[in-house]
Amino acid sequence: MSNIRGRFAPTPSGLMHVGNAWAALLAWLQIRSQNGQFVLRMEDIDGPRCRPELALQALADLRWLGLDWDEGPDIGGPHSPYTQSERIPLYEEALDKLLASDRLYPCFCSRAELLAVASAPHGLSSEGPAYAGTCRHLTTEQQRERREVKTPSLRFKVDEDRAITYEDGIAGTLQFPPGVGGDFVVRRADGIISYQLAVVIDDAAMDITDVLRGADLMDSTPRQLLLYEALGLPAPRFAHVPLLMGEDGKRLAKRHGDTSIAGLKEAGVGPERIIGWLAFLAGQTDRFEPIAATELIGYFDQSRIPNEPITIRETVMKQLFN
Numbered sequence: 001m002s003n004i005r006g007r008f009a010p011t012p013s014g015l016m017h018v019g020n021a022w023a024a025l026l027a028w029l030q031i032r033s034q035n036g037q038f039v040l041r042m043e044d045i046d047g048p049r050c051r052p053e054l055a056l057q058a059l060a061d062l063r064w065l066g067l068d069w070d071e072g073p074d075i076g077g078p079h080s081p082y083t084q085s086e087r088i089p090l091y092e093e094a095l096d097k098l099l100a101s102d103r104l105y106p107c108f109c110s111r112a113e114l115l116a117v118a119s120a121p122h123g124l125s126s127e128g129p130a131y132a133g134t135c136r137h138l139t140t141e142q143q144r145e146r147r148e149v150k151t152p153s154l155r156f157k158v159d160e161d162r163a164i165t166y167e168d169g170i171a172g173t174l175q176f177p178p179g180v181g182g183d184f185v186v187r188r189a190d191g192i193i194s195y196q197l198a199v200v201i202d203d204a205a206m207d208i209t210d211v212l213r214g215a216d217l218m219d220s221t222p223r224q225l226l227l228y229e230a231l232g233l234p235a236p237r238f239a240h241v242p243l244l245m246g247e248d249g250k251r252l253a254k255r256h257g258d259t260s261i262a263g264l265k266e267a268g269v270g271p272e273r274i275i276g277w278l279a280f281l282a283g284q285t286d287r288f289e290p291i292a293a294t295e296l297i298g299y300f301d302q303s304r305i306p307n308e309p310i311t312i313r314e315t316v317m318k319q320l321f322n
Contacts, residue, residue, distance in 0.1 A: 003036075003207075003209065004031060004034045004035070004036030004037070004209055004210060005031070005036055005037045005038075005039065005206070005207050005208050005209050005210070006027055006028075006030055006031035006036060006037075006038055006039070006208065006209070006210045006211070006212065007027070007038065007039040007040065007041055007203070007206065007208050007211070008023070008024045008027050008028065008038070008039075008040055008041075008062075008067075008069075009040075009041040009042070009043045009199070009202075010024075010042065010043065010055075010058045011043045011044065011046075011049075011050065012042060012044050012050045012051055012052070012054035012055035012057075012058055013046070013049040013050050013051070013054065014054065015054065015057060015061075015260040015261070015262055015263070016057065016058045016061045016062070016260065016261045016262075017252070017259040017260045017261065018244065018252065018259045018261070018264070018274065018278070019214070019243065019244045019251065019252050019259070020058075020261075021061070021062075021065060021261055021274065021278060022241070022244055022278050022281070022282070023212070023213055023214050023241060024062060024065075024067060025065070025067065025275065025278050025279070025282075025293060026212055026241050026282060026305065027211075027212040027213065028067050028293065029284075029293075029296055029297060029300040030210060030212045030239070030300070030302060031210065032297045032300075033297050033298070033300040036209075036210075037070040037071065038068070038069045038070055039069060039070065039071045039072065039077070039079070039082070039206055039208065040059070040062070040069040040071070040072030040073065040074075040082065041072070041073075041082050041083075041084070041202060041206070042055050042058070042073050042082065042083045042084065043084050043195070043198070043199070044083060044084055044085050045084040045085060045192065045193055045195070045198050046192055047085060047192070050085075055073070055083075057262065059072075059073070059074055061261040061262060061265075064261070064265065064271050065261065065271045065274060065275060065293065066271055066272070066275060066292055066293040066294060067293055071206075079205060079206040079207070084198055084202065087198070087201070087202065088193065090201050090202075090205060091193040091197055091198055091201055094197060094200075094201050094231055095154065095186065095187060095193075095197070097231060098156070098186070098230060098231070099154075101230065102157075103156060103157055103230050104154045104155065104156055104157070104186065105135060105136055105138075105154070105155055105157065105183075106135065106138075106143055106146075106147070106152035106153070106154060106155075107131075107134075107135040107152050107153045107154070107155045107183075107185070108135055108138075108143075108146040108147075108150050108152050109131075109134055109135060109153075130179075130180075130181050130182030131155065131181075131182035131183050131184065132182065133182065133183055135152075135155070136155070136157065136183060150189070151189050151190075152189060153185045153187060153188050153189040154185065154186050154187040155183040155184060155185055155186065156183060156184050156185075156186050156196075156223070156226065156227065156230075157183055158179050158180075158181070158182060158183050158184065158223075158226065159178065159179070159226075160178055160179040161178050161179075162178050163175055163176060163177055163178050164176045164180070164222040164225060164226070166221065166222075166225060166238065167237075168218070168221075168238055168239060168240055169210075169212070169237060169238065169239025169240075169302060170239045170240055170241060170242075170302065170305055170307055171215075171218065171239075171240055171307055172307075174218070174221075176219070176222045180219070180222055181219065181222070181223065184196060184223055186227075195220075196220060196223050196224060196227065197227060199224065200224050200227040200228055200231070200233065201231075203236055204228065204231075204233040204234065208236050209236050209237065210236055210237050210239070211236045211237070211238050211239070212238075212239045212240075212241060213238075213239075213240060213241070214240065214241060214243055215240040215241060215242050215243055215309070216243060216251070217240065218240040221238055221240075239302065241282075241305055242305075242306050242307060242308055242309045242310055243309050243310070244281070244309075244310050244312050245309045245310065245311050245312065246311070246312060247311060247312075247313055247314065249311075252312055259317075261274070264320065267321065269320050269321060270290065272290040272291055272292050273290045273320060274320065275290075275291055275292065275293050275296070276288060276289050276290045276291040277319060277320055279291060279296055281306075281310055282304070282305050282306070283301075283304035283305055283306060284296055284299070284300060284301065284304060284305075288319055
């Protein structure tokens with residue numbers, strides 16, 4: 001049995017769309033082409049944003065597209081549970097370890113600033129300016145006084161003198177300057193564990209060796225590498241696929257029309273047509289034609305995936321319906 005293990009981890013806060021399917025297909029092909037195990041994990045840790053019915057819809061959409069998995073929330077597996085909201089004790093254990101090693105500190109900054117911290121994966125650009133370290137050097141007495149009026153978040157201390165370099169499976173060698181993004185939140189003031197911590201704990205616990213995901217998460221990788229190191233956990237290999245963009249230069253979304261898998265299905269677009277379209281965009285086929293996902297496994301080549309954002313023009317989108 002191969003020890004190559006990958007995963008797809010959707011957040012059930014909206015319907016799955018072609019951008020999600022793009023990442024799911026390529027992550028699946030990367031692992032299936034190496035005879036590895038593929039894991040499906042539901043990242044529903046931000047309860048207020050996530051809905052159980054959307055999690056069920058995501059499973060149905062992926063199966064309809066012809067993608068399968070060896071472990072997941074619907075079939076179980078040796079690393080259960082596969083739903084983040086059921087894995088809170090593991091995250092709390094990691095927080096205790098980080099606190100014991102003096103890698104965290106309480107932050108009492110304003111609610112408005114804390115709400116800017118993304119709990120779901122959308123990259124550091126969604127957070128705004130890097131945190132200035134306002135609460136990093138508070139004395140024990142100052143912390144005590146602030147605790148009386150406000151529940152703090154917990155931030156991870158980023159080494160301000162250390163650059164981070166890693167080899168990306170698609171983008172090549174990437175270097176991030178010292179202190180990139182600033183000290184980051186690992187537990188919000190409302191008690192919700194951050195995406196950065198949860199994804200590290202889950203990938204390590206599930207023995208994930210390869211993470212292929214969207215390029216919007218590329219700038220989160222240095223933070224995750226720091227957490228792997230601080231917790232003494234092995235880091236997986238990373239590969240970031242380009243985003244599908246609308247003609248307006250923004251990530252493909254509802255404003256560009258109904259790009260949800262459920263919507264395309266309702267419009268009569270078949271799964272093999274969607275898969276063939278995505279495979280063509282990913283450089284895996286030399287022309288657009290309907291094809292089953294399983295037919296792509298034998299000649300998947302990660303080196304052919306483009307390294308720049310892919311603009312989906314209206315004429316390109318219409319290919320799906322012709």
